[in-house]
Amino acid sequence: MEFDYDLFVIGGGSGGVRAARMAAETGAKVALAEEYRVGGTCVIRGCVPKKLMVFASSHAARMEDAAAFGWGVSADGFDWQRFWPRLRTELDRLESVYRANLSRAGVTVFEQRTLISDPHTVEMAEGRRFVCKHILVSTGGRPFLPPKTPGIDLADTSDDVFLMPELPKSVLIVGGGYIACEFACILNGFGVNTTQYYRGTQILRGFDDDARDHIAAQMSERGIDLNVGTDVAGMDRQGEGILVRTVDGRESAFDRVIYATGRIPNTAGLGLERAGVTLGKDGGIEVDRYSQTRVPSIYAVGDVTNRVNLTPVAIREGAAFVDTVFSANPTVVDHANIPSAVFTQPEFGTVGLTEAEAAGREGIEVYSTAFRPMQNSFIDRNEQAFFKLVVSKATRRILGVHIIAEGAGELIQLAGVALKAGATKEAFDATVAVHPTMAEELVLMKSPVRTA
Numbered sequence: 114m115e116f117d118y119d120l121f122v123i124g125g126g127s128g129g130v131r132a133a134r135m136a137a138e139t140g141a142k143v144a145l146a147e148e149y150r151v152g153g154t155c156v157i158r159g160c161v162p163k164k165l166m167v168f169a170s171s172h173a174a175r176m177e178d179a180a181a182f183g184w185g186v187s188a189d190g191f192d193w194q195r196f197w198p199r200l201r202t203e204l205d206r207l208e209s210v211y212r213a214n215l216s217r218a219g220v221t222v223f224e225q226r227t228l229i230s231d232p233h234t235v236e237m238a239e240g241r242r243f244v245c246k247h248i249l250v251s252t253g254g255r256p257f258l259p260p261k262t263p264g265i266d267l268a269d270t271s272d273d274v275f276l277m278p279e280l281p282k283s284v285l286i287v288g289g290g291y292i293a294c295e296f297a298c299i300l301n302g303f304g305v306n307t308t309q310y311y312r313g314t315q316i317l318r319g320f321d322d323d324a325r326d327h328i329a330a331q332m333s334e335r336g337i338d339l340n341v342g343t344d345v346a347g348m349d350r351q352g353e354g355i356l357v358r359t360v361d362g363r364e365s366a367f368d369r370v371i372y373a374t375g376r377i378p379n380t381a382g383l384g385l386e387r388a389g390v391t392l393g394k395d396g397g398i399e400v401d402r403y404s405q406t407r408v409p410s411i412y413a414v415g416d417v418t419n420r421v422n423l424t425p426v427a428i429r430e431g432a433a434f435v436d437t438v439f440s441a442n443p444t445v446v447d448h449a450n451i452p453s454a455v456f457t458q459p460e461f462g463t464v465g466l467t468e469a470e471a472a473g474r475e476g477i478e479v480y481s482t483a484f485r486p487m488q489n490s491f492i493d494r495n496e497q498a499f500f501k502l503v504v505s506k507a508t509r510r511i512l513g514v515h516i517i518a519e520g521a522g523e524l525i526q527l528a529g530v531a532l533k534a535g536a537t538k539e540a541f542d543a544t545v546a547v548h549p550t551m552a553e554e555l556v557l558m559k560s561p562v563r564t565a
Contacts, residue, residue: 116245117243118221118244119136120132120141121143121145121249123235123252124147124253126415129145129249131428132431132434151212154416161203163295167456169303170191170302181494193277193279193280229383231388232408251414252379254417255272257374258270264350267355267370268355283354283368284370285310285355285369295455301336321468328455328461329341331496331497334496335458351366378395388411390406391407397417397419404433404446412434418430423451450532459518465511467515468565476565480562483498498554500555509538510538511541
């Protein structure tokens with residue numbers, strides 16, 4: 114069979130771009146199709162703009178702290194109209210970098226929706242068809258909105274936050290995952306009257322229970338009106354705002370309602386099932402450990418597979434795909450002990466097992482501490498840091514590290530290296546502390562608070 118391309122990538126997010134560029138650098142003829150903007154969720158409507166908003170929103174607390182430390186601080190409040198255009202300019206710059214990298218590698222880019230017609234054929238929105246030796250799907254995820262909620266059309270999603278022409282005076286965030294919690298903290302930091310509803314008993318389901326409780330308390334301390342065990346029954350337009358009814362009969366009005374109730378694999382309407390690709394019950398593409406679907410010519414990486422939905426994982430999977438298919442070096446991505454950060458305020462860094470997960474597998478010891486860091490104690494700020502280690506009784510290996518503190522996202526990267534290397538509690542204990550720092554608590558917790 115004669116092919117138009119050795120590889121056709123559908124989706125221009127981090128995983129797809131990495132795979133396309135690396136494959137082209139091996140000498141393969143590669144094309145990539147992206148219907149919206151190159152860079153995908155992370156660069157355009159996720160990690161990057163979110164983190165820039167975290168930086169911007171954190172300065173309100175920093176200015177309060179500066180004044181408490183003796184600085185003369187003068188601020189007129191946050192000006193979204195100064196920040197937002199600069200954010201858009203930065204995203205344009207980053208997209209241009211991604212495009213330039215693809216162009217330098219020799220990748221042909223199509224800016225349109227593309228469907229899969231059969232195991233080797235893709236069809237462009239304008240009608241052209243290409244026969245491809247390999248097809249890689251990297252279309253990521255999309256926000257989920259509960260379709261049966263009355264008035265759901267009045268709500269925005271987390272994607273829409275980056276497109277707001279102005280800040281609302283009041284906002285309701287619906288959801289309890291990391292995206293919901295991050296945006297609640299961001300908007301609260303900008304001075305928006307922020308309320309959060311979550312139908313579960315505690316936010317951040319799936320994370321360590323002690324850490325969940327600690328973050329919830331700190332978010333409330335910062336002024337977020339956090340309501341767990343609360344779900345939306347319906348919404349109606351009320352003047353310029355939205356009237357929200359809860360399942361327990363309460364009514365409250367907000368300028369905007371933002372749903373952050375999870376993301377689902379972006380697989381609808383791509384022709385995958387017609388081509389023979391199997392989808393899971395969540396809509397994710399089922400792949401083996403080499404990211405290959407049951408159709409030998411079709412692969413998938415990133416959030417669209419619903420394995421570990423993190424940008425660095427998608428990038429690693431894209432690289433492993435190229436190593437396997439184009440460099441004759443079969444490579445499997447290790448999805449265990451992947452460090453991650455939740456950019457709440459304060460930040461939450463985590464790697465390895467939660468206490469509940471570890472206790473379900475073997476006997477463990479738990480070491481933890483919560484305290485006011487030096488800078489908070491000095492200015493009488495109540496916010497506390499939290500450090501927790503989960504340790505195997507049998508092997509003494511550190512099974513999980515959970516940190517809530519300013520800069521926890523930076524700290525957890527190094528803890529991730531230690532876990533990957535199989536560090537033991539005794540290795541932590543034998544490490545001399547860096548003093549005075551918050552991080553020294555990692556090596557100073559000598560006695561377990563409990564065993565299981």
